[in-house]
Amino acid sequence: MMKNTDSRWGWVAKSFHWIMFFLIVGAFVAIDQRELYERGTAERDWWMTLHRSLGLSVFFLVWLRLGWRLTQTTPQNFGGYGMAKMASIGHALLYLLMILVPLSALLMSQLGGRPVSWFGLFEIPVWLETNRELAGQIKDIHADILAPALFVLILLHIAGGIWHHVVDRDDVLKRMLPFWRGKDL
Numbered sequence: 001m002m003k004n005t006d007s008r009w010g011w012v013a014k015s016f017h018w019i020m021f022f023l024i025v026g027a028f029v030a031i032d033q034r035e036l037y038e039r040g041t042a043e044r045d046w047w048m049t050l051h052r053s054l055g056l057s058v059f060f061l062v063w064l065r066l067g068w069r070l071t072q073t074t075p076q077n078f079g080g081y082g083m084a085k086m087a088s089i090g091h092a093l094l095y096l097l098m099i100l101v102p103l104s105a106l107l108m109s110q111l112g113g114r115p116v117s118w119f120g121l122f123e124i125p126v127w128l129e130t131n132r133e134l135a136g137q138i139k140d141i142h143a144d145i146l147a148p149a150l151f152v153l154i155l156l157h158i159a160g161g162i163w164h165h166v167v168d169r170d171d172v173l174k175r176m177l178p179f180w181r182g183k184d185l
């Protein structure tokens, strides 16, 4: 089913979840791979372009995902120990960072006077006036604060999923998996 129900996520929500998972993991892998190459080499530029393109894709998709999420019912919560509360705070922060991480990078590119290419297919032009000092500060925020915060949150989020599966033994982890059909069918 396309839509969410009280007990399961529909395929649209699941597709958003897992497509964005690969885009975000890809962005982290690409930025990490670039370190293997010297500044100014074609390889380094290639990984950097991949990083920007994947990050930009996250920025485009998160709005659609958020729109879908906010207009749908969500499956019921499970778990004690304030798990549901922690999970919803965590999910809200994940959304916030899925916006702020690429947004900060876009801002740093704008202020750095650099257009951002999406897989070489089109470019986001520079609209703002160049301010390299500010661009440098925002780069630090992107690279040293926001992206690491997203990383940590993802690890906690995965730990939560595993907790549901192993400790609580409920269906929360399974119901986000692509081919799980649920008991109500």
Ligand code: HEM
Binding pocket: 024, 027, 028, 031, 051, 052, 053, 054, 055, 056, 058, 059, 098, 101, 102, 103, 105, 106, 109, 116, 139, 142, 143, 144, 147, 148, 150
């Ligand atoms: C979900 C999206 C994104 C994630 C998870 C992410 C993650 C990261 C991380 C972890 C770093 C730090 C790397 C390090 O310290 O070695 C970084 C740096 C960087 N990111 Fe992103 N990023 C994202 C989106 C973007 C976008 C959309 C752009 C381009 C507009 C971008 C451009 C850059 C640049 C240029 C750097 C290098 C800064 C430097 O010179 O050290 N990122 N990113």
Ligand code: HEM
Binding pocket: 013, 017, 020, 021, 022, 024, 025, 069, 075, 077, 087, 091, 092, 094, 095, 098, 154, 157, 158, 161, 162, 172, 173, 174, 175, 176
């Ligand atoms: C880039 C990494 C990830 C991000 C940004 C992310 C984000 C989210 C968000 C925002 C939700 C709330 C539901 C929604 O609005 O779609 C969610 C739900 C969920 N995620 Fe992730 N997720 C990531 C990776 C993972 C991974 C690797 C797992 C596997 C352990 C996982 C398991 C789940 C589960 C089981 C739910 C459903 C919770 C429920 O049914 O109440 N996520 N995720």
